[in-house]
Amino acid sequence: MSSIQKPLLKLYYDIGSPYSWVAFESLLRYEKMLNIQLELLPVSIGHIFKATKNIPNAMQMPQKANYFQKDLMLVGAYWGIPLQPSKDFKEEFVNNSTLNPPRFLTAVKLNAPEYLIKASREYWMKAWSRHEPFYGTDTIIEICKKLNIPEEKNLLETTQSADASNLLKERTNEVLKLGAFGLPWITLKRNISGNEEIFSFWGSDRLPIICNLLGKEFYGPLKENKI
């Protein structure tokens, strides 16, 4: 029996990127209907900004900072995601090293992949809904306890290991090579009559086009498909 290869959709994301949360939830809701293979790949947004000399929207000019606060509320309400804009983006995100979350999520993907979705969501709830500190190792232990992830000590060790660090670097370099300058970054690989095509999308607002490329309808936020 030959297996039919599904189109591969990769989502590169980081907890520090609120629109990554939107892409994450919307792709999970559409995954079955689009009949795709969805791969979730934690990367480091700090490293992407450094490598491309890009600057977060909130830090570019007051107009953008102000606009994106309101836009996040509208986008969150549309998708039914409890996004709350940051009151002090610089204090919460820029002044802190935010490498622990993607390192931990890389370790989870490596050693306990069945917890990746829930662990990512716990992080976003802290970082972009309740606006609690989320970058320390204490959050890792808290998330492990809350989700009953076994072997939390092992996971913490893996998080701090060269393996997780190298894998995170590798994946971040992979998305940089694809042309990324921000997150979320989505790639769609599809095969049409033996020809492989790769499309890249920045942001969370290209789902109607992605659906269209896959020959499917876009049905809006699909709140009933929440997982």
Added chain:
Amino acid sequence: MSSIQKPLLKLYYDIGSPYSWVAFESLLRYEKMLNIQLELLPVSIGHIFKATKNIPNAMQMPQKANYFQKDLMLVGAYWGIPLQPSKDFKEEFVNNSTLNPPRFLTAVKLNAPEYLIKASREYWMKAWSRHEPFYGTDTIIEICKKLNIPEEKNLLETTQSADASNLLKERTNEVLKLGAFGLPWITLKRNISGNEEIFSFWGSDRLPIICNLLGKEFYGPLKENKI
């Protein structure tokens, strides 16, 4: 007989902004179905960039320039708009004064509003589909002749008058006051139980959310509604 006030949707646009073209066509296709009053307002993107110290995406970093070339093709194909990315954005747009098109469109809106849609589209075809020069007064005469706009001499005079110039400045300042830092800029004013609400949207990818706020479905590109 009392008239029921329709929600007012304003589109602030300039020919130099390719995503403005997408917003323009998509809103025209959705206008009737959304049961809105649509107002098309030419403004100057050059002035917006200067006032906010914003920089066009294509000039910020090679990664963005490269990404937006591909994105324009995908977005254009999705909406059925013959967008072609610029081969040399700096040469075509940044090195030229692009004030004539919004001044002329302001004059058209003032004196021959029934030609505003077609005249805007002729400009976009030159600037973002065929990539011909579009900023000179010769283009104004060419568009008048092609569309059989009467009194082309008067229109050319109005284009160069203080009236059109001041009105353009006024509208550009209006959108700056609304928080704009780029184009297209869309505002939606709706009345819910006597309370007036205004929402602002930057870009051409918020139509599903706009439909949702108006209690309507988003039906994709609606190519059959081309006008």
